[in-house]
Amino acid sequence: MHTALVIGAGFTGLGTAIKLRESGIEDLVILERADRVGGTWRDATYPGAACDIPSQLYSFSFAKNPGWSRTYSPSAEIHAHIEELAERFDLVKDIRFNTEVTRLAFDKKEAHWVVSAGRRKFYARTVVVASGPLSDASLPGIRGIEDYQGAKILSARWDHDYDFAGKNVAVIGTGASAVQIIPELVKTAGSVKVFQRTAGWVMPRVDFETPAVAKAVFARVPAAQQAARTALFLAHEAAATGLVWDTPVTSLIQQAGKLHLRLTVKDKWLRRQLTPDFRAGCKRMLMSSDYYPALQQDNCKLITWPIATITPGGIQTSDGLQHEVDAIVFATGYDVHLEGPPYPVTGLDGQSLQDEWSGHPQAYKSASAHGYPNLFFTCGPNSGPGHNSLLVYVQGQIEYAVAGIRTIVEQDLRWLDVKKEVQDAYNVSMQKRLRSTTWMSGCASWYLTADGFNASMYPGFATQYLRQMQDFRIRDYEVSSAAAQRLWNASSTEPGRDLTAV
Amino acid sequence: MTPTKRMDMDEMLQKIKDRQWALADIDWTAPGAETISDEFRPKLKAFMADLCWIENVGARGFAAMAKKAPTPTIAEIYRYFHAEEQRHANAELALMKRWGMLEDGEVPEPSVNIRMAIEWLDTYADDMPLSVLGTVIPMLEVALDGALLKFLLEEVHDPVCHQVFEKINNDESRHIAVDFEVLDLIGHAKARKLAIDFVANVATPGLIIGALMYVPLLNRMRNNLVGMGLQPEKLYRAMERFEKLGNRGEFTHRVPLFQVLRVHAAMVVDPKHPYHLVANTMVKVSEYYPRALFRPIPTWFKELTHEPTTKGVKKGMNAA
Known part of the structure; x- marks a missing residue:
């Protein structure tokens, strides 16, 4: 069993792995469906493909590239930079290529995630979903x-x-x-x-x-x-x-x-x-x-x-x-997964994330969803910028996930599950703040669900977003302590009873 | 009055999408072109030219309406109507080509009144409120399209022409249904808003020039039709239809411009009304309008083509 499992070896997945390592978590594995790293930038090779945020900002502050050739670097150069990151931080050995995740299920008894990739199974105490919002694309349903x-x-x-x-x-x-x-x-x-x-x-x-x-x-x-x-x-x-x-x-x-x-x-x-x-x-x-x-x-x-x-x-x-x-x-864009990752995810009590997120996806600080413990999203609900670099936001999400995973490891927790009332209050505030944004000014866009609900964008400055992501508060979570559970199991007539929030 | 049932615009949009047709669906070489006599051809050519440009002018009207539509669905419907009017103009051009009225690369010359309408649309239409556009466009559609199409089908016996106009008529019936539904929606607005919209626009150069453009355009068409042997009553009946359809709506009567156009229509349909003296004078005067004063023909006006299929990009006249 791994301490952490990261899904995706694009910019976000590799950035997560770098920061996990840096925080002392060495036992990690990265699952990548392709045979190379790079994610969206590996696949976006159309003529003229380039970033539309300056490269100096469209990169991680902890893994800079002093050699960007242009203000807005072309896709091949961005892809080469991602490959270079994998080399520089010696991440390739932890990547399982050609491994496409097909299912994610939390095993409550064992307090770990079971990650299926076809017939293969991986077990991990924590999972970071870094499969990206723009990783899938298909032909549009135009008549004829x-x-x-x-x-x-x-x-x-x-x-x-x-x-x-x-x-x-x-x-x-x-x-x-x-x-x-x-x-x-x-x-x-x-x-x-x-x-x-x-x-x-x-x-x-x-x-x-x-x-x-x-x-x-x-x-x-x-x-x-x-x-x-x-x-x-x-x-x-x-x-x-x-x-x-x-x-x-x-x-x-x-x-x-x-x-x-x-x-x-x-x-x-x-x-x-x-x-x-x-x-x-x-x-x-x-x-x-x-x-x-x-x-x-x-x-x-x-x-x-x-x-x-x-x-x-x-x-x-x-x-x-x-x-x-x-x-x-x-040039009809991507299949944006507003309703959760494109594979089934089942939580603490066997509930389906896709069902819960169908229509109106909600998470806490875009990273945690109630009922899906030890699971951290990147590019989750209400995490998108309309004015700044996505990678600045992703960096905040990585910091948050690493803080959560470190808490689980250091405090020897079976799991960490965001409290429902905390998540609900956060989302009420999000939707209230979204009302005065340009995204809600009446146009149809891929930022909104079919019924006009905004589950994709963060209504604020990047600075505000980063500040909330730097503040991981364990009191926002229900915790299940491994030590308490061990003690209970040893002394109780009801061994195995869930001691969440004890 | 019992409340009228509202049209389901999403359903209408779907119906519009399902009923699209193309110039390529028609066999333009099928027999029947010979039914147009040499004597009738020049008159018909002038008539078809005006008709085709009127469709094009209507198309531009819908383009302006799309910007003002009260809902995204209605905006999308207008986007289709804009294209459909263009399709009608293209099909009419294709008929002219079939009847030997156009040399290779020839595009019929728009009359001075059409040129005026084009200039007006290009200058003012996008700034007109929905309550103005939403009243004028149905009038143009009902009066001009209605009368002209009816006339054509009676006078021309080419089966291809009938096939084309059956398709056009089907489109137009959807246009008119939506037009009057929206007109009724406009009438549903607060009386205060209607009054403000009306008063604020009635004295604007846009509306005054629009009226000066519209009066001779309508009478010119009327005169052309009469010249070709059409009973003017047919045009009048079409104009009366505007009032009839408008009165079916629960709130349409509250739109001030609807009332103005209704009264105007009553003057037009009365051949003895002194209005015709004024209107016909305006037609004559407009003939002397110096062509040099017209601005260059806008590019949207050059998009018409009789070619059902295009390959590659041609810029300029008849571009596709």
Whole structure:
């Protein structure tokens, strides 16, 4: 049995393992479904893939990379950095590759988690779910998709064998991946038709090559790199006043977005088509300086008519036309698991997490769910940022999970289960605070469940989030002491009775 | 009055999605094009050109409505209606092509009144409140579409034309049903809000210019139809339908602009009304409107095409 089991060897899983080791927990195992580390950044290899938060901030403060080549590093470089982390911190030996978790069940009697991966079983006192919110993707359920005879390419699972040179291509979707893919496709494809349903807010992305001197300074003076990171962090924090909360600053951000559009798109009608009709921040902000110019290239066209159906030869739009294309790129995003991990999780009394989270997922500080002891979530309910680096938030979640696991180990606990009333009170406060945010200003987004419940975003500054994650309070949890249980079992006529909260 | 049952907009949206059709569904080379006589062709060409542009103008109206829709579902419905009006215009262009009215690459010239309507839409439509757009659009749909389509089906005996207009009519009946449902919803608003919306807009350049654009556009169509032998009563009957459909709604009568358009319709349907002197003068005057004053034709106006299938990207006129 392991002290800790981590699911996923992406940025988050490896970061968790590094911090667990650092806190003295050596007995850990990482389960990874693929044959390499890297998670989302291993899989996101579409042309133009890059982070849209500056790399200095899109990394862990405890495992910096002084050598980022650009302000916004491309996906291959981010993936190489993750691989380098695994090497640098000697984590590979603890990773079980090709091991996809299929079930997670808490064994109350033995007070440990049984983690199934197909026929294999792993046992661990504690589990950290680090399988990521954007790890799965599938073709969207558009009418007629199964009849299409051309190449179907999913942005999150790019087909590198397909040669786009000279081909007539359709791109469905205009979100974060699409604005990176389209400028690249336009360079090689014969034609690119972009099918847009909702226009997003696009901000210019000022992307520079990192000067050699800056890399050298960062490598020799870590404090300088930390200072750069802090400056970026504070600048992003300031943006929360307009992107998290719906305020006059939101309107200013919109004006900046409209100015960007005005300066880069000449045609009035195209500008109208590209003008969002929701408050900035309500959906994910898009960062690109080459998306608008790409749309205006001679071989590119934006189509805003609804898609009536996909046909064997292409796409039929509601204006009655058939667009014949050789390939369709589905830049339609990820299967975001708002309702829990994509495998069954059963808790203390055999209850199902998927059932409990169906509709309105809730957790305490995004990390613990009542009834699922010794289980720590990363990117859990209400943990998402709309204005800052996801990895800053993840770092807070890792610290919290490590604090919890250390408490279990050091205090010799059978389990630690967040109190229901504590979790409930936390969520009442979350939902109250969410009311004044941009995410609840009336647009439909992947941040919300089908009935409009926000179980994904954290309504506050990253600083607030980090402060709550640094404060692990055992009084918020019901505990079952291993020593007390041993004593009871030895002296009682009812050995084995659960002594939770004793 | 018994309360009317509200339309289920989600159901309507699903119905719209289920009933999409394409130009490629029609065999444009099927026999029947020869039924158009050489004598009738030039008149029909002028008529079809206006009709096709009116669909396009209606489409732009729905694009403006989508921004003002009271619910996301209605916004999505308007997004489809915008596209469907465009589809109708494309199909009408395809009919013109079939009847030998268009040379390769030719797009019919919009009349001066259509150009005015385009300019008005491009300048003011997005700023008009729903209570204005939601009243004017049904009027255009019922009066113009209704009368024009009826006329076509009576005068033209090409089976392909009938096949196309059966599809168009089915779409239009859904448009009109939603139009009047929304008009009724608008009427349900507080009287104070309706009054403010009306008073605030009645004196704006947008609405005044809109009226100056609308009056000759309508009379020009009326005159064209009469010139082609249509009984003007058919147009009038269509206009009366606007009032009839509006009166079916529980709250529609409370919309001030509905009342204005109703009264206006009553003047239009009376051929002896002095209104026609004014309106026809406006048609004549508009003919002298200096073309140089028009701004360049907006790109949305250049999206029409008679080609059912497109491959690659063509920019400019007839782009697809």
